[in-house]
Amino acid sequence: MKRYLLSSLTLTLLAAFAHAAPTHNPVSGIDVQYIDPAVRVQDDFFTHLNGKWLATTEIPADKSSWGSFAKLRDDTTPQLRGIIEATQQDKNKKAGSEAQKIGDLYTSYMDEARLDALGVRPLAGELNRIRSLRDKKGVPGLIAHLSKNGIATPYAIYVGQDARESTKYAAYVSQSGLGMPDRDYYLEAKQAGVKEKYQAHVEKMLAMAGDKHAAAHAKAVVALETSLAEVQWTKVDNRDPVKRYNKTPIAQVNELTPGYDLKGGLAAAGIANKVDYVIVNQPSYLAGYSKVLAGADLDTVKAYFEWQLLRSYAAYLSKNFVDESFGFYGTVLSGVTQNQPRWKRGVAAVDNVLGEAVGKLYVAQYFPAERKEHMQELVKNVLAAYKESIDTLDWMSPETKKEAQAKLAKFTPKIAYPNKWRDYAKLQIASNDLAGNMMRAANFATARNVAKLGKPIDREEWGMTPQTVNAYYSSTMNEIVFPASILQPPFFDANADDAVNYGAIGAVIGHEISHGFDDKGSQSDGDGNLRDWWTPADRKNFAAKADALTKQYDGYSPLPGYNVNGALTLGENIADNSGVAIAYKAYKISLGGKPAPVIDGLTGDQRFYMGFGQVWRSKMREAQQIVQIKTDPHSPGQYRANGTMVNQPGFYEAFDVKPGDKMYVAPENRVIIW
Template sequence: MKRYLLSALTLSLLAGVAGVAGAADVAKHAVAKSAPGGAAPVSGIAVEYVDAGVRAQDDFFNHLNGKWLAATEIPADKASWGSFAKLADDTQPQLRGIIEAAAANPNRAAGSDAQIIGDFYASYMNEQKLEQLGLAPVAPFLARVAALSDKKQIPALLATFSKMGVGAPYDFGIHQDAKDSTKYVADFAQGGLGLPDRDYYLEADKAPLRATYLSHVEKMLALGGDGNAAANAKDIVALETALAKVQWSNVENRDPVKAYNKLELAQLAALTPDHDWQPYLAEAGISGKVSYVIVSQPSYLKGFNAVLETTPLAVWKAYFQWHLLHSTAPYLSKAFVDENFAFYGTALTGVTEMRPRWKRGVGAVEAALGESVGKLYVEQYFPAERKARMEVLVKNLMVAYKQSIDKLDWMSPATKKQAQDKLSKFTTKIGYPNKWRDYSALTVAQDDLLGNVLRSRAVSHAREVDKLGKPIDRDEWGMTPQTVNAYYNPELNEIVFPASILQPPFFDANADDAVNYGAIGAVIGHEISHGFDDQGAQYDGDGNLRDWWSKADHKNFAAKTKQLVAQYNAFSPVKGHHVNGELTLGENIADNSGVAIAYKAYKLSLAGKKAPVLDGFTGEQRFYAGFAQVWRMKMREAQQLVLLKTDPHSPGQFRANGTMRNQPGFYSAFGVKQGDKMYLPPKERVIMW
């Protein structure tokens, strides 16, 4: 339950460079302007995709990417396709080579990375064995559910489910205490739904999908041997609907203060008088390790207790049976895999073709052994010079941010001082961890796929629980090096950039500075900005949830965020469906602020010199084009509708155009004027950082 990661391209940023300030400092750290071997730098812009029939001043996203959008078909096994998806897909053969080499290694010692990686992958690829086993791998767990004779046995079962990674009415996780960042704490939050969000159970326009979901639950129960599948499926959907009715919305869950509810164990018990927490805490391994917990949504737990009390045990047993089958289906025989994909792939997201088995196998290995694979990936595919150049870019962005804070016209001097203190405490992680994760506690067998998956989840659970009472591990990463993404963690006040994102179109070692500042520079700026968005700004430099703003600053900031919410509320990627400006506010702030700061850093890096014109683009134009081409993407309508409900990021075209409309430099770079569709009057442009 990594709810504390604010992703930004999911994405985010950092660096600890207090004291650097000024154009000269940035200039001396300038990123190399020549390609390897002394070759002249290239523009880094995919000019072949530029649609001259669309004016940059009217639709910058389609101007830069129009020919790509017209010619590109989303692959049959993808819900969307674009810069992120392609880069992640290009990484798959590299990871496959690493994994298959481990499997073929004749000198694999038991417990070695090669043995656990190779055997895990072999267990996934052995489809014949999975067909022979059928339901057998999950049968012992189904039997435990069937043996329930009293609701008092449910808490211990839910703790077992937590260790297995099986969905349950509430989620459990370990992370830093948001109001005491020196301690780890146990956290409980709402959960237990089979559909993506509570609104899928409550909104009238989702009725057709609910009917398909009901049919899917029935089919899965039947595959699991349930002779009363049709009636049980109806009861399960009714139970999940009851849980959905007492859940908080995604917008409510964005408020870290509202979601911080510190409860002594006796207070936790009072919330759910019909649900004894002692068996749960004992089975989860945290008895005696905590005196209090954090409950994200106390009213939900109270509502869960009411549902628990009024719902017959037989219905709960059917519900648990369903969630077991749902969670384990990808690791069972073909019938389960196909039915799982039919709903969650095709019905929900519009994908018509399953990914090749080897790609799913690579994904399963990564989910269980991500850093073991990542260590080998970095050795083969991450040149040291990429990390060095990234460090320079981060330093330059930090200089620009420091200067920008000092020049803000809406923030008081006292709050600026606090903001500078927070900025000075940022930590940056680039490429890969300093300390690799140890997987030696995991036993992997070639012929036991589900066992391997569940044991890996149990080891991960034990690793998390073991943190309680120990110092904060500041070397830990929340993503693997091969993940095409980045993040900001407010509790550690850190920005993290995995190795895989440091490739074109985000970072082009052969390109002139401008496009890299517009692409990876804006990503860096985005992640830094998460520390100062509407959520991140509620944490101080030490990672504690603390109000360090004056009332006047809060008022000024709220006025700007209200304006930004209204802008994005007006965007509609699918007719009749709009972006939720409140849900996406944090990411929209980070996009807008990140580009603004990256632009300032780019201008400082020029040290007064004029950038060359390359491929017909000035330096300023290449900067903004670098950002817009990063968001080149197409998405299936069904998937877009899911994300509009659940994703804190705006659709790609609005991340590009929505951000550009608020950038004064964009107007001058492309001569945008009143009457152009990209134009916003100066008073309507939101400039935050």
């Protein structure tokens, strides 16, 4: 039986390979011009492969980092600009059409002279609402209103699939409301300098909005946010989907917030009349929040909400607000010295609001249909390799393997673009009202999500637009999604020998599949429900491997005094390591026992691993590196490359890595999961 399965998979992969093969002599797809021969691949794979690029490339002045992902995104932006400006200039577009909305939103963003003349006046109505707050009993209703307008508040209300009943939508309540990226920026002594600059920034923004007591209010606002930070869960705590699932009847939610009418806030948000329960992500935070609010004076509360309003809408106001916001969030937090050109920011704003309307035009103009066909084959191949791999695991029992196979069989791939596009008919856009456009867009998105409650799950919905250079796995949908824009070099090269494609996009496919079996995803079944389908012994075996991987990445330090957080990045590290391992198996089977060609002096196996390594070619400013370490579940690029390679047996064979080499890890210490 095993021989039969292997031969079937081989035929499938060979058919895909033949279908995808270029008509001319294939190229390697490896950027050999960036290889640094002075660095041995056996000592530092990442620097050997990318050394000349690292030595000669400057991060653009308007970027916090630069690399394969950033360049591809930057290359896509002018294409989107062309699409958007074409709609802007179209004299035949009809009122209410998507073309009118795209063009007019961009026009409203680019009219800088009008925005400068208006100053803070576009927010006058919202500022008056906040300043008219008579007592703290009005806070739940105010939060509901501000949230609908896309303004950060101490807790967020959102709609998603019920993690234990994935066939229905549920309302969630989650911690929120900080103006800096993570609680550590408020609580760690070594971030005190950033916190001081943050307070100065809050003061200046409040003063520009007319606050005559801006200094005192800024100090009080930062103190309030610090109190919220103290009771918030850490990023690592929030990675546990079981701890975050706290189903609470609407009738009992006020028990979580003594003295605070959360139930009334849910009613004002349009939630309470649609469901009889909510799922609270961090119950202890809500209790802590109610105490913080009770201890704050009314002036501080109003100043806090005014600050959050200004922070959320600064980009859509006059130049002084734009520049002041960039000075902190761009320069202080991320080390960027120059803001992006206004047209790039305008394109990003349109893309954020009308992403699928723009995406529809992008796909028609820039995405060749054959890429989707090739990608469908690659996804099918990697899924097949994963299926075979599960059966060979020596640490998993037959009972758990059966459950794992059942989950894998229910995976749904989505490739390039949606089958059904989003309907923007109810969204009103005007060419002379940027802040109003963004508020209406936020209200539109909120209303659209709240309207899902009580309705069947929309399995055609996408969480990313086609022009997004990324991919994702959804545990409640049990789906893997690959937007059109990632199907380009260096991730996918239609003209290259397939070794590099398996190493790049193949590993991305394997990565997203692996999220279904990482430390979080493995707690959900094939139907997307939180359910423990593991035997206790298998879960213990898995945990031991996960702990070893956590310790491995804990040891990496991209900056003095800052180490990678192995617990925060565990899921992504599992996905990187497993994704490469599975993609390698798929690549080897695709060869059908025949030797791979040597191209550019590189064997097929070498090109496979290099294809993965060049995807993570990147540089990052120091301030942004700290933000990444504090907030991002992904490891820095150099460790995604090197940290993954040291656990791949095929890497050792491909590059003859031996004891004494810096990349060498003894076989018994390598972490191999899937």
